[in-house]
Amino acid sequence: MLIPHRLNAEIGKRIGSAMSQLNPSLSDHVAGLLAIAKQKNAKIVEDFFPDVPDGPLKQTALAIISAWYLGVVSDAPDAEVFAFEYALMYQPTRDVMTIPSYAISGPNGWSSNAPPLSDMPEF
């Protein structure tokens, strides 16, 4: 509900278990967020996020989103990485920008062409 994209269940499990260790109230917060979403009949995050109050609920929501995008629960020097190529941060630019260390094409298979900003990839 927080992230309008196809998500990998394995990564989700690992993020969930790491986050609940850091934040014992995680499941309460998730229940709170779902309650607001239900109350607003939300289909996408934009339908209910403005109604999430500032404070622990909103912080947890942003932390969950951040973990899916960055592939880490916290971006500390010794943090455990849950996702590299599946981290969502690479997806909004994946039609142009390389996921570092993964080739996007073949030998000299790139050019100076780039689609407009408005062409958001589906993911």
Add this chain to the structure above:
Amino acid sequence: MASDSSADVVIVGTGVVGCLVAERALDAGLSVLMLEAGPRVDRWRIVENYRNLPPSMRLFHWDAPYPPKPWAPHLETRVAKESEQYLQLEGPNARAYLQGYVRYAGGATWHWAGICWRLTPEDMRLKSLYGVGRDWPFGHDVLEPYYTAAEYAIGVCGPSDPALQWPPNAERSKPYPMGPIPFGPGETRLTEAAARIGMMNLPAPQARNSGVSYHGRPPCCGNNNCFPVCPIAAKYDAATALPKIEAKGGKILANAVVYRVETGEKNAVEAVHYFDPNKVSHRVTAKLFVIACNGIETPKLLLLSKDDRNSNGVANSSDQVGRNMMDQPKLFAEVELAEPLWTGVGPVQSSSILNTTQGEFRNRYAGAMFRMENFARSPLGSAAALKKGLVGKALDTEIRRLSACTARLTVEHEPLPLPINRLTLSSKTDWLGINKPNIYYDVSDYVRRSAKEYTVPRLQQLASELGATSFQLSPEFLNSDHIMGGCIMGSEAATAVVDADCRAHDHQNLFLPGGGAMPSGTASNSTLTMAALALKAADAITAQLKHG
């Protein structure tokens, strides 16, 4: 055949310089033993280390995938405290000498960008032409064949059109072995914008295979990860050279930390001594010794080796060992643009502006090289968009915008060889009890004047031509990881450490090729010149051992 304790030629260090000398010596029929302080590690391990770094460690902490062994420490930068552990830095620009190199078999070539500029004839005559720095003891025409040989030895791709080659005023004896690597959208836009204000962005000659495989390495596929490691070995790194050296009969001993050079009769070098990881000392003899363990470790080792005959340290009757430390002091600007630029397509560096390095102004201030970092900015864009607390479509839109419409523009200044910029032995010691290097660094008024009067205004102009809506300049000079000058070359034994072949003036069987020997730093990347000097030294070494 070399043994673990003796060879015709013993080479300390397994970076590009050591590897090139080793191959040439082996080809000439000499036995070779290479000693490497650090471990020998497989590429997949480094790639895995890299992918398992948290995002903020991936872009600007090239040392992070290379954890050092206790016996071979190098700079680590994950946290501030860690970066103070090995290199001891002082002086007004200590931060600009925070040099990243890895003490692994293969050396700093693991995480170099692969850029292979040649010097210009003028770069080698700073004293004669502009009254600053030092002249080289030979001209560009002497170096040219070695440049060409180095380009073929490590596999450098570059443009065939002379109008796009550097230097513009010195002919090449052969074309590049491979054609240029194509530009991505960002480099194309930069080239167009720069040209409008008289700055010529050239396709960089790179030790990266372009369109074809070369020397058993595959063609570059644009993995955009040249540093901290090329995952497919399309870029030359010395790790790919080590098996070739072994196939030719060379021996490579990893985890062997050389800590003393021993001299004997007639002040010839008799042996080097190394510690193994159990702190047991070993003595290795040879007819001739090459110390090529980079611009910091080589002078450190020479200073550590002082004896009755060489009270200032080995090769140091001139008192120049460890002086004249150079690197290009770097500034960068983070810019936000009105229109998309799109970095992150192709290699992380693939072009530079060099016509700004040359001119009569060099009698007053430093020349400089300008370029744009071409790494994918998606992690930076994502972190910035997440910080804004955005969600849903707004988050994705802002990530895409901030990734495409931002850039880092870099300027690297030409340093002068100044005796005051000096490496000495720190009283602090490492795990083996070996003194850590201590370096005093002042970029000098020559560079500060350049930044003030020339490069920062030019950088602002370039950003503005690209359509910048914001411009944030780095607050101080930073390192470029091109360590030069500490074993400086010159024809006079009284004022230089090595001669024109990188032979120590004080010891006829000791060679110190590499960046340390370079009498001028110039604004461009140093590796190809180091490689050319290695091949020049290799000719002298084989001639000396074959013909006496």
